[in-house]
Amino acid sequence: MRSPFAYIPRPRPLQAASPAAAVTYLGALVAVAFLYSSPIVLLAVGLAAVLAGRLAGARAAVRAALWMGLALAALIVIVNALVVSRGATVWARLGEWPLFGQVDVTAEAIVAGAVLGLRAAVVMVAFAVYSACVDPDRVLRALRPLAGRSALTATLVSRLVPVAAADAARLRDAARLRGPGAAPVGRAPLARRLLAGSLDRAVDVAATLELRGYSLDAPRARGRRARSRYDRRFYAAGLLVLATAIAGKALGADAFGEYPATEIGVGGSTLIVAAVVALSGLAPLRRERRQVRSPSVRTASTSLSAGWRS
Amino acid sequence: MPDLATQTRASPALALTGVTYAYPTAGAAALRDVSLSLATGEFALLAGRSACGKSTLLRAACGLVPHFHGGEIEGGIEVAGIDAIAAGPGELAAVVGYVAQDPETQVVSTTVAAEIELPLEMRGDAPASRARAVEEVALALAIPHLLDRAVDTLSGGELQRVALAAALVTRPRLVLLDEPTSQLDPVAGDELIWLLRRLNEEWGVTILLAEHRLERCLAAADRVIAMASGTVAYDGNPRDFLTWAQNTDTALETPAARLFSLVGIEPLPVGVRDARQTLAAPSPAEGGGTDPLRTTFPFSSPTSRRQQPHVPPEKAREEGVRLPSSPALEARDLWVELTSRETPRDVLQGIDLTVRSGERVALMGRNGAGKSTLLRAAAGLLDPIRGKVEAPHGIALLTQTPSDYLVRERVGDELPGDAGLAALRVVGLEHAVDADPRDLSGGERQRLALAIALAGRMDSDALPGLVALDEPTRGMDRARKSDLVGLVGDLTDRGAGLLVATHDVEFAAAFAERVVLLGNGVVIADGPAPEVLSGGWYFATEVARVLDLPGVITPEQGAEALRSQAGESP
Numbered sequence: 119m120r121s122p123f124a125y126i127p128r129p130r131p132l133q134a135a136s137p138a139a140a141v142t143y144l145g146a147l148v149a150v151a152f153l154y155s156s157p158i159v160l161l162a163v164g165l166a167a168v169l170a171g172r173l174a175g176a177r178a179a180v181r182a183a184l185w186m187g188l189a190l191a192a193l194i195v196i197v198n199a200l201v202v203s204r205g206a207t208v209w210a211r212l213g214e215w216p217l218f219g220q221v222d223v224t225a226e227a228i229v230a231g232a233v234l235g236l237r238a239a240v241v242m243v244a245f246a247v248y249s250a251c252v253d254p255d256r257v258l259r260a261l262r263p264l265a266g267r268s269a270l271t272a273t274l275v276s277r278l279v280p281v282a283a284a285d286a287a288r289l290r291d292a293a294r295l296r297g298p299g300a301a302p303v304g305r306a307p308l309a310r311r312l313l314a315g316s317l318d319r320a321v322d323v324a325a326t327l328e329l330r331g332y333s334l335d336a337p338r339a340r341g342r343r344a345r346s347r348y349d350r351r352f353y354a355a356g357l358l359v360l361a362t363a364i365a366g367k368a369l370g371a372d373a374f375g376e377y378p379a380t381e382i383g384v385g386g387s388t389l390i391v392a393a394v395v396a397l398s399g400l401a402p403l404r405r406e407r408r409q410v411r412s413p414s415v416r417t418a419s420t421s422l423s424a425g426w427r428s
Numbered sequence: 429m430p431d432l433a434t435q436t437r438a439s440p441a442l443a444l445t446g447v448t449y450a451y452p453t454a455g456a457a458a459l460r461d462v463s464l465s466l467a468t469g470e471f472a473l474l475a476g477r478s479a480c481g482k483s484t485l486l487r488a489a490c491g492l493v494p495h496f497h498g499g500e501i502e503g504g505i506e507v508a509g510i511d512a513i514a515a516g517p518g519e520l521a522a523v524v525g526y527v528a529q530d531p532e533t534q535v536v537s538t539t540v541a542a543e544i545e546l547p548l549e550m551r552g553d554a555p556a557s558r559a560r561a562v563e564e565v566a567l568a569l570a571i572p573h574l575l576d577r578a579v580d581t582l583s584g585g586e587l588q589r590v591a592l593a594a595a596l597v598t599r600p601r602l603v604l605l606d607e608p609t610s611q612l613d614p615v616a617g618d619e620l621i622w623l624l625r626r627l628n629e630e631w632g633v634t635i636l637l638a639e640h641r642l643e644r645c646l647a648a649a650d651r652v653i654a655m656a657s658g659t660v661a662y663d664g665n666p667r668d669f670l671t672w673a674q675n676t677d678t679a680l681e682t683p684a685a686r687l688f689s690l691v692g693i694e695p696l697p698v699g700v701r702d703a704r705q706t707l708a709a710p711s712p713a714e715g716g717g718t719d720p721l722r723t724t725f726p727f728s729s730p731t732s733r734r735q736q737p738h739v740p741p742e743k744a745r746e747e748g749v750r751l752p753s754s755p756a757l758e759a760r761d762l763w764v765e766l767t768s769r770e771t772p773r774d775v776l777q778g779i780d781l782t783v784r785s786g787e788r789v790a791l792m793g794r795n796g797a798g799k800s801t802l803l804r805a806a807a808g809l810l811d812p813i814r815g816k817v818e819a820p821h822g823i824a825l826l827t828q829t830p831s832d833y834l835v836r837e838r839v840g841d842e843l844p845g846d847a848g849l850a851a852l853r854v855v856g857l858e859h860a861v862d863a864d865p866r867d868l869s870g871g872e873r874q875r876l877a878l879a880i881a882l883a884g885r886m887d888s889d890a891l892p893g894l895v896a897l898d899e900p901t902r903g904m905d906r907a908r909k910s911d912l913v914g915l916v917g918d919l920t921d922r923g924a925g926l927l928v929a930t931h932d933v934e935f936a937a938a939f940a941e942r943v944v945l946l947g948n949g950v951v952i953a954d955g956p957a958p959e960v961l962s963g964g965w966y967f968a969t970e971v972a973r974v975l976d977l978p979g980v981i982t983p984e985q986g987a988e989a990l991r992s993q994a995g996e997s998p
Contacts, residue, residue, distance in 0.1 A: 126578055253542075254538050255539055256542075259542075274536060281532070288829060289835075291827065292833045295825050295826075295881055296833065296880050296883070297881055297882050297884045298883070298885065299850075299883030299884025299885070300842060301836065301843070303835055307836060308835060311834075322528075322533035323534075323536055325492055325517075326536055327536060328517040328518060329492070330536075330547040330550050331521035331550035334550060334551065
């Protein structure tokens with residue numbers, strides 16, 4: 119069973135971009151999510167991340183991250199509503215609770231919790247897009263000059279974690295298929311067996327690395343320079359988002375007050391920042407190539423067709 | 429003093445001199461006084477029963493033994509002039525490539541391109557030369573379309589090619605392969621063998637290939653090295669090997685050779701083409717005349733199947749097979765959907781299938797045809813999206829990896845009490861109650877896993893209606909397959925239906941009375957085994973491909989057909 123967050127190579131701009139460009143672009147979205155509390159801007163960040171993921175073909179990752187993010191957001195809303203009693207609009211007085219004390223559910227605490235949850239959800243979507251669209255091999259190869267063995271270890275972990283998940287699924291199936299006269303299998307024996315299997319796999323991988331020449335002291339080759347015609351686009355989008363967000367912050371675009379009454383600023387600067395951030399979600403858009411039909415091309419193709427016929 | 433390149437070119441690709449080796453915790457030596465030499469450009473087949481030392485020999489040739497596995501070694505090993513015992517696998521990586529049985533265990537990167545490039549990167553090659561080498565090896569193995577794929581989205585056959593590409597990308601002089609076709613369907617297996625032959629001829633790569641299914645690769649080999657109990661028992665050309673096997677170890681005979689030996693035709697054939705030519709040629713023993721056994725078959729004629737009398741499949745079945753009775757498995761309009769690469773795919777598409785009690789059915793088809801999915805749906809591990817599948821009297825399923833069933837450190841702890849002992853007795857392992865499952869042989873572990881699946885169901889009333897096995901013969905030699913045939917025969921004699929998913933056509937011919945062939949999730953053939961296994965090329969036994977006679981799939985049936993034809997000829 120493949121994780122929805124696992125990297126899948128696709129012929130899309132975000133996957134083709136160098137890891138640095140992709141990280142700049144997606145990192146800018148995450149930075150804005152931590153920089154701003156305005157729900158309008160946070161919604162724009164979420165929209166940009168969802169759009170980017172869908173344009174990059176990572177629908178399953180976006181969908182899974184949204185479900186997980188919304189579940190987490192709901193939990194944050196509930197906890198915040200029970201823990202924080204500040205706010206002028208009291209919706210319910212639930213009396214004295216052990217540990218919590220006096221519990222008043224206020225509209226402002228619910229909104230504040232929703233904003234926190236929204237931030238968590240959009241950050242999760244952005245990381246899901248990163249995980250599904252940025253090749254971990256290329257990221258780690260880029261890091262190899264800094265810490266070669268650590269990078270290789272990380273590569274192996276990124277490879278072996280899904281393998282271990284598949285092993286666990288197979289072991290669970292085998293446990294279900296045991297006859298009624300066989301000893302039942304609890305979680306502890308299964309976990310021990312999974313650990314033993316993982317160690318066996320690690321030994322196999324170590325043997326493979328030996329055979330690939332890992333133990334040689336030969337100088338590690340420089341990484342192939344990852345070139346992509348989309349790099350400039352993602353660098354530009356990321357820097358534009360960051361610059362706009364910082365300028366907007368300075369100009370008061372992050373106007374949001376939680377207590378005692380919720381105040382959401384909808385000034386021009388907020389809307390501009392939100393618009394720029396939301397539009398940045400189009401950066402992974404792939405332009406369809408137009409068929410150029412110049413007279414010379416037509417002539418060439420005609421003569422080629424004639425050649426085929428003859 | 430000659431440089432390393434000159435030295436490696438002038439030396440044999442592999443030379444072992446009096447090698448004796450024992451694993452650290454083993455009592456007996458895995459290799460005993462082994463001496464052999466492989467010249468550059470040879471294609472050698474390494475034959476022998478399970479645990480005879482084939483894999484250890486390959487590990488020694490690539491430096492894993494003793495550097496990685498430890499143990500004590502005596503003698504000398506040279507690979508392309510390099511002392512393998514002194515050098516170790518890292519240094520040998522430049523001159524030797526190794527492909528293991530399970531490609532899943534030897535892939536360390538996330539994408540195909542990164543996996544193939546890794547050995548070059550480790551060696552310190554420049555980026556431009558790496559890019560070219562990756563491109564060339566991908567073209568040679570016909571996998572350029574896979575370069576950008578994630579490794580965990582590949583099929584078994586594709587993954588095996590990627591592992592081979594990673595072994596070949598450094599242009600090694602010697603390539604070692606340990607049963608590379610054991611997980612492949614007949615089509616992918618044949619493709620891999622002929623790909624190796626082409627690389628051997630075009631690139632001059634020396635190949636040392638360990639295999640159990642000799643009929644698949646004997647014709648491609650220049651030389652056979654047979655091992656027995658850690659020693660080299662035979663070393664010579666493939667044709668003489670067949671004569672040696674006939675006299676020394678019949679478990680190593682190919683089906684075509686067995687057919688010839690049963691009817692007394694010589695020389696024994698190393699492949700289908702060779703067999704057909706021998707049968708069609710005049711007999712030299714007759715002084716230019718003709719041998720009735722050889723000339724009664726118009727092999728080359730496309731109409732030969734129509735000209736030959738049809739052998740009814742019912743006659744081809746063994747006597748004493750019980751007539752089918754109540755259904756052990758019923759699938760009606762069965763559709764199962766699985767998600768592959770984020771795309772839902774109907775792996776089973778409207779399967780209608782009934783297996784009856786006491787019936788022995790082989791389920792065949794290419795990798796990805798839906799065999800395992802059908803078994804998993806029958807066992808309730810997968811839910812159909814449409815239709816139904818049920819085993820009215822229960823099902824015991826043994827999946828592809830028997831070790832998944834073994835979670836404890838003592839056989840008796842896996843199978844406690846009388847029910848456990850009864851299950852162990854059925855599979856012949858009652859003597860191993862106190863053993864650690866990891867100390868059992870591969871065949872014993874498989875029997876233990878089957879006992880675990882059957883435990884508590886061994887009374888005649890509780891015996892599951894269907895026993896299902898998924899690829900049970902991977903890595904098994906012929907003797908162990910015969911044991912398995914005997915074991916499953918006992919179960920069907922006691923009334924259980926048997927459904928075995930397998931790529932092994934010879935095994936299917938040995939145990940099955942009926943074969944169901946799946947293709948892309950639909951049943952494309954369903955009939956008596958002699959009929960289905962003689963009606964094609966890839967899903968046909970070697971004897972069927974040699975004789976091209978309807979209903980004739982085993983050497984015994986073939987010999988009978990040849991004799992009766994010879995008797996009828998004037």
